[in-house]
Amino acid sequence: MKAVIIHSYGGPEVLRIAEVPVPRPARGQVRVRVAAAAVNPVDVQTRSGALTRAGILPPREVVGIGWDLSGTVDAVGPGVTGFAAGDRVVGLCDRLPLPVKAQAEYAVLDAGAVGRLPPDVDLTAAATLPLNALTAAQALDLTGLHPGQTLLVTGAAGAVGGYTVELAARAGLRVIAVAAESDEHLVRELGAEHVVARSAEPAPAVRELAPGGVDGVVDAASVGIAALDAVRGGGAFVAVLHGAPPPLRGIRVANVWIRADGPRLAALAAARLRLRVADTLPLDRVADAHRALEAGGLRGRLVLLPTA
Known part of the structure; x- marks a missing residue:
């Protein structure tokens, strides 16, 4: 073969x-x-x-x-x-x-x-x-967020970011997405409530939409420390691939390291994601x-x- x-x-x-x-x-x-x-x-x-x-x-x-x-x-x-x-x-x-x-x-x-x-x-x-949706699902697990809380997703139009937006919105989270202006329509279709331009400084722009900061971040674009300032004290920051910043202000910081999970894959396949x-x-x-x-x-x- x-x-x-x-x-x-x-x-x-x-x-x-x-x-x-x-x-x-x-x-x-x-x-x-x-x-x-x-x-x-x-x-x-x-x-x-x-x-x-x-x-x-x-x-x-x-x-x-x-x-x-x-x-x-x-x-x-x-x-x-x-x-x-x-x-x-x-x-x-x-x-x-x-x-x-x-x-x-x-x-x-x-x-x-x-x-x-x-x-x-x-x-x-x-x-x-498999790789991208499982990464998104496992990253969301690491945030520990609950319905009604606010999640920031960087790289929201990418493969991991897009699945993260979609899964988070379906789980009842309020999603703020960072994406290029040309991708705003896409990420809103996926479930983002607000879209911040990729060219903007993330923390000030996000805090205008979420005073006090978001409850968590899934950093699919490896923005790192610049996105950490958008999180409230004691919130959660999950880095995809690399670039996890220091856990300032009591923020829980983690990297998502993908692991195979057949039953979770079957559930994601049945969820009719985009x-x-x-x-x-x-x-x-x-x-x-x-x-x-x-x-x-x-x-x-x-x-x-x-x-x-």
């Missing part, structure tokens, strides 16, 4: 389409015939060597690429009772040092990292869900996908189609 791998770090040119054996599921695992695999910033960070330089990914001779996938279960390992061949699923491959990951014709995942997909949800669009596909490409154009992602300006995720 074909799989996206790298042997060395660098630009998109280091990405390779390798012929590798079809993996076999071990105890507690399922094998998925991959219909679609999203391309995320973490893939770029893996390929460039940024994760290894940060001490997150140990050096390996071969590194597989890809976290998000959707497809159909075609084999199950011993001890798996929740899935059977033919089940439509979404899954998250959250282990970094693997020689084959989600961007492949077949992928093996722990059964606990896979969730069932409703029959009316498109497989291609579903591939944009799934945004920027474009689709065949697997062998993965380098083009990386170039487009690095160029910026995308709304939604690029999705690779292994069988296209």
Whole structure:
């Protein structure tokens, strides 16, 4: 089968389409015939060597690429009772040092990292869900906010930010979104009550809308300390990826470190969130996908189609 791998770090040119054996599921695992695999910033960070330089990914001779996938279960390992061949699923491959990951014709995942997909949800669009929606959901968990409280979301038009706005609004939170003016209509559709221009100094602009400060922030754009001043004393600040500021004024500060969660994925898939596909490409154009992602300006995720 074909799989996206790298042997060395660098630009998109280091990405390779390798012929590798079809993996076999071990105890507690399922094998998925991959219909679609999203391309995320973490893939770029893996390929460039940024994760290894940060001490997150140990050096390996071969590194597989890809976290998000959707497809159909075609084999199950011993001890798996929740899935059977033919089940439509979404899954998250959250282990970094693997020689084959989600961007492949077949992928093996722990059964606990896979969730069932409703029959009316498109497989291609579903591939944009796992990493970004789970990150949003787990970030909201870390805020500890309750219905009626106010949440600030930076990077609200991006993949993680958009899901955060949508999930927070559905949970009864009042959402203030930071986004470009051109994205105001989108983030309001997702559930934002107020929109602050990305070009504005966040704290003064937010405090005009929420005197005393918001109850919490999900910082999907890595604004960091500039967004912390928008939070009331004793509030919550959750950083996505990096850039968590110091816990000034008794603010609870945390980083969200994504973990696979199949049951949560199934619930998110059933929630009919707004799934945004920027474009689709065949697997062998993965380098083009990386170039487009690095160029910026995308709304939604690029999705690779292994069988296209």
